[in-house]
Amino acid sequence: MGGEKTGTGAKERLILEYLPGAGGGRSTIGKRLKCKNCFIFLEHQRIKHRYLAPLSVPLVVGAFWFFQETIEQTYASFCQWAARGVQAVAFGQVNTGVLHETFTNPLVKWLIFACVGVYALTYVLRFWEYLFFKLKI
Numbered sequence: 001m002g003g004e005k006t007g008t009g010a011k012e013r014l015i016l017e018y019l020p021g022a023g024g025g026r027s028t029i030g031k032r033l034k035c036k037n038c039f040i041f042l043e044h045q046r047i048k049h050r051y052l053a054p055l056s057v058p059l060v061v062g063a064f065w066f067f068q069e070t071i072e073q074t075y076a077s078f079c080q081w082a083a084r085g086v087q088a089v090a091f092g093q094v095n096t097g098v099l100h101e102t103f104t105n106p107l108v109k110w111l112i113f114a115c116v117g118v119y120a121l122t123y124v125l126r127f128w129e130y131l132f133f134k135l136k137i
Contacts, residue, residue, distance in 0.1 A: 012039075036136045049132045056124045060117055071113070079103040 035041055064071065082103065083096040102108060131137050 041136075045132045045136060049128055052128055052132075053125060056121055056128065060121045060124055063120070064113070064117060075109065075112075 079100055083099050086099055087094050087096055
């Protein structure tokens with residue numbers, strides 16, 4: 001028991017021996033599993049993620065620019081829906097013009113767009129992480 005190997009490399013070799021196709025890694029599946037769990041491969045995945053992640057910001061901005069007309073129409077529909085919703089749940093008479101003016105104020109509109117953009121950016125980054133670290137592409 002005292003002579004047991006406790007080094008990190010020894011532990012990795014021991015783990016790899018339990019993978020399918022161990023014993024020299026003769027099968028294709030065993031070789032692929034060993035490769036995708038290799039620290040060199042995982043470092044390459046991390047490097048790919050590090051170089052691709054900053055491109056997410058221009059990607060999201062470009063998507064917003066490309067779909068600008070659709071986003072503006074959707075936002076206008078949202079404003080009308082919100083005004084009808086407030087009017088439906090209010091106990092008294094509500095001036096929905098004030099609500100519509102608030103939502104169509106450029107500062108409020110761009111603040112909401114910025115929040116949606118940050119949300120979209122978060123999911124683009126999560127997509128890259130899923131692609132590189134879960135699917136290991």
